[in-house]
Amino acid sequence: MQDPIDAVLIGAGQRGANDYGPYALRYPDRLRFVAVAEPIQERRTRFAHLHKIPLEEQYESWEDLLSTPQKARGALICTQDQMHVGPSVTALQRGYDVLLEKPIATTPEDCVQVIDTAAETGRQLHIGHVLRFTRHFQKLHQVLRSGILGEVINVDHRENVSFWHMVHSYVRGAWANQADSSPMILAKCCHDFDLLLWILDRKCKHLSSIGQLVHFRPENAPSGAPARCLDGCPISDTCPYFAPFVYLDLLPLWRDVADTSTGLVKFAAKTQLRAPGLVRAVSKVVPFLRQMSDYRGWPRSVLALEPTSDAILEALQNGPYGRCVYFCGNDVVDHQVVLMQFEGGMSVSLTMHGHSHLEGRSTRIEGTRASLNAFVGFRGSWIELNEHRSDRSFRYDTTGEVRGAHGGGDVELMTAFVKSLQDGSSQHSLTIARQALQSHLLAFAAEEARLGKRVVDMEEYSERYLS
Ligand SMILES: NC(=O)c1ccc[n+]([C@@H]2O[C@H](COP(=O)([O-])OP(=O)(O)OC[C@H]3O[C@@H](n4cnc5c(N)ncnc54)[C@H](O)[C@@H]3O)[C@@H](O)[C@H]2O)c1
Numbered sequence: 001m002q003d004p005i006d007a008v009l010i011g012a013g014q015r016g017a018n019d020y021g022p023y024a025l026r027y028p029d030r031l032r033f034v035a036v037a038e039p040i041q042e043r044r045t046r047f048a049h050l051h052k053i054p055l056e057e058q059y060e061s062w063e064d065l066l067s068t069p070q071k072a073r074g075a076l077i078c079t080q081d082q083m084h085v086g087p088s089v090t091a092l093q094r095g096y097d098v099l100l101e102k103p104i105a106t107t108p109e110d111c112v113q114v115i116d117t118a119a120e121t122g123r124q125l126h127i128g129h130v131l132r133f134t135r136h137f138q139k140l141h142q143v144l145r146s147g148i149l150g151e152v153i154n155v156d157h158r159e160n161v162s163f164w165h166m167v168h169s170y171v172r173g174a175w176a177n178q179a180d181s182s183p184m185i186l187a188k189c190c191h192d193f194d195l196l197l198w199i200l201d202r203k204c205k206h207l208s209s210i211g212q213l214v215h216f217r218p219e220n221a222p223s224g225a226p227a228r229c230l231d232g233c234p235i236s237d238t239c240p241y242f243a244p245f246v247y248l249d250l251l252p253l254w255r256d257v258a259d260t261s262t263g264l265v266k267f268a269a270k271t272q273l274r275a276p277g278l279v280r281a282v283s284k285v286v287p288f289l290r291q292m293s294d295y296r297g298w299p300r301s302v303l304a305l306e307p308t309s310d311a312i313l314e315a316l317q318n319g320p321y322g323r324c325v326y327f328c329g330n331d332v333v334d335h336q337v338v339l340m341q342f343e344g345g346m347s348v349s350l351t352m353h354g355h356s357h358l359e360g361r362s363t364r365i366e367g368t369r370a371s372l373n374a375f376v377g378f379r380g381s382w383i384e385l386n387e388h389r390s391d392r393s394f395r396y397d398t399t400g401e402v403r404g405a406h407g408g409g410d411v412e413l414m415t416a417f418v419k420s421l422q423d424g425s426s427q428h429s430l431t432i433a434r435q436a437l438q439s440h441l442l443a444f445a446a447e448e449a450r451l452g453k454r455v456v457d458m459e460e461y462s463e464r465y466l467s
Pocket of ligand 1: 010011012013014015016037038039040043060061062063078079080081082083101102103128129130174187406
């Protein structure tokens with residue numbers, strides 16, 4: 001058996017501490033964190049405590065950590081979107097193999113710089129495109145490769161961001177303003193562009209795009225709405241974005257879980273919706289139910305380090321997540337459509353919007369031999385196929401075995417990262433990173449097309465940055 005891979009964590013926030021951190025605790029034989037860089041002391045100390053990192057290996061910033069001699073094989077870069085280039089380029093140059101959260105960077109030039117640095121240094125660069133690693137998209141890839149659809153003529157892919165996720169991340173949260181984060185089409189859909197390029201295995205020739213911020217603006221605020229939900233909002237009983245409904249009752253979250261799960265989880269989520277008191281009482285003897293009665297995961301974990309009900313209430317009274325959604329000063333779109341023509345004449349549309357009742361990605365693919373419909377939601381996913389001539393239909397349940405965020409994709413990505421470091425070849429990871437770059441270029445081009453109201457030729461656009 002091999003020793004665990006040593007790694008440093010840069011940015012102990014949601015992704016670093018709550019999504020990737022637990023991997024090392026669950027599989028100590030595979031991954032061990034030996035240092036952390038995080039300016040927020042409570043986060044740094046908590047991560048260090050959980051991973052037994054000594055005081056001298058706890059740093060306040062990535063600059064401090066990466067100015068010391070290399071101390072591990074891997075570096076996980078989990079800082080916010082606008083802070084990816086500095087730590088990843090420096091870590092690669094210092095000899096670390098890097099797992100970098102998406103987006104690679106927020107401009108095409110910076111993305112190219114990161115990829116070029118990986119190529120020059122010969123280090124591995126993995127990008128957090130976790131959905132590629134889910135059972136659902138692996139199966140979709142396999143079905144497309146099998147040829148059963150015949151020639152693919154048309155694709156309609158939708159990223160249906162739920163109304164409560166939209167306001168959490170893109171109205172009240174860290175991705176609300178483009179100047180501080182990224183265009184939403186990059187933040188949310190670099191995944192989708194990457195998946196489309198991968199499953200269709202063709203290049204995009206040209207694209208156009210429309211979209212804007214329609215709803216979450218001050219002029220749409222209900223009459224008499226205060227700046228914060230808890231300050232006497234007159235429509236607190238009917239507003240879908242009312243903060244206590246989203247974060248204290250958590251009803252939209254449990255609806256999503258109930259609608260997309262099966263078995264015991266479905267039953268428990270439905271009971272939680274109808275009788276939360278009952279779930280709380282039974283959880284005293286059935287520990288599994290405490291995950292619902294005392295839920296501390298996302299999105300609650302963004303509001304407080306220890307998201308008890310009291311801490312959440314305090315956050316709603318004083319923090320950004322208690323603000324009325326019409327007065328948040330947000331400027332990213334709440335819907336955007338990208339129309340693309342792929343090689344061979346295939347037409348592909350990507351719709352991203354933040355007004356969905358349930359969270360989930362849906363894909364419809366029309367081929368000359370069969371049609372395909374697919375859906376991946378919070379806790380479940382499936383693919384359906386209908387053959388034109390025989391009228392035979394197939395249904396695959398693609399729900400991941402490995403539970404956890406992103407349909408098990410987070411865990412599988414980490415496993416691939418660790419294995420790849422153990423095997424030691426940078427070539428495979430660089431190929432995937434270059435593919436990730438293509439997905440980012442599509443997102444940047446879509447934004448340019450939307451703002452400039454024009455059609456972008458992708459060959460010309462790519463040449464601008466990749467010559
Ligand atoms: N792969 C995915 O599907 C996926 C999902 C969600 C988020 N993300 C991406 O992950 C990244 C992190 O998102 P998050 O939600 O964890 O954000 P976060 O704000 O919770 O975490 C970022 C952390 O970086 C820390 N930080 C700030 N300056 C630093 C410095 N100088 N040195 C070290 N750390 C510093 C912050 O204090 C914070 O704790 C973002 O780029 C986001 O877009 C990816």
